Amino acid sequence: MTMQYETLLVDVQAQVATVTLNRPDVRNAFNETMIAEITAAFTALGARDDVRVIVLAGNGKAFCAGADLNWMRKMAGYSDEENRADALRLAHMLSAVYRCPKPVIARVHGDAYAGGMGLVCAADIVVAAETVNFCLSEARLGLMPATIAPYVIRALGEQASRRYFVTAEAFDCATALRLGLVSEAVSAGELDATVERIANTLRANSPNAVRECKQLVQDIAGESINDVLIEDTAVRIARIRASEEGRDGVSSFLEKRTPRWRESA
Structure with missing residues (x-):
């Protein structure tokens, strides 16, 4: 296209x-x-x-x-x-x-x-x-x-x-x-x-994870490691673990299968 x-x-x-x-x-x-x-x-x-x-x-x-x-x-x-x-x-x-x-x-x-x-x-x-x-x-x-x-x-x-x-x-x-x-x-x-x-x-990686990783670097580069930042990073990992691609990625690794996002790549 x-x-x-x-x-x-x-x-x-x-x-x-x-x-x-x-x-x-x-x-x-x-x-x-x-x-x-x-x-x-x-x-x-x-x-x-x-x-x-x-x-x-x-x-x-x-x-x-x-x-x-x-x-x-x-x-x-x-x-x-x-x-x-x-x-x-x-x-x-x-x-x-x-x-x-x-x-x-x-x-x-x-x-x-x-x-x-x-x-x-x-x-x-x-x-x-x-x-x-x-x-x-x-x-x-x-x-x-x-x-x-x-x-x-x-x-x-x-x-x-x-x-x-x-x-x-x-x-x-x-x-x-x-x-x-x-x-x-x-x-x-x-x-x-x-x-x-x-x-x-x-392309082989989770589209959502790639997007979130890019944003993560932009948001925390140069920031002080303080309680606010520690809390923010904990919230981010908790959120992505519960995401659809996060759950599928972990499950596919344990089950030795291809994650769904890679099947469409």
């Missing part, structure tokens, strides 16, 4: 949705149309029962070069109110990817710069070609990576963000792997097979 967009290719096959940035002539730089379409696509796919995994990819040489320069030139003439509204649309796009209830795999085949790095950092799992470069280039243009910062700092860590925010240096895939931004670095020829392997692993 294929949905039609102006700046994206969106396809769903075997419970895996692939969202491909499709502006290769401008290195998949995003404008207001792409921002709106990414937001809409991830919102729609996140609500679909026939989708268990979303792969975010790009066409052409680059994964995403960040903001379209023509769009940025137009923004220079915006009023303060218009600029804030425009920035909020970008922030909502990143949030739609990050908070999507389905696990998101970024398939990074080419360079990811500026806002393109924001998209990568909003994903749950990042598989990148070994030749890819990353760059937070905003400071070179007199700007700062403000809307992408919450996701980049979580992915890179505070100390690395201190450096790359202010230097605007490009760094290679090996560095990104060492910093934890990239989950797996592979040759270009291995990229699709690696993404498929991870997607199949996710």
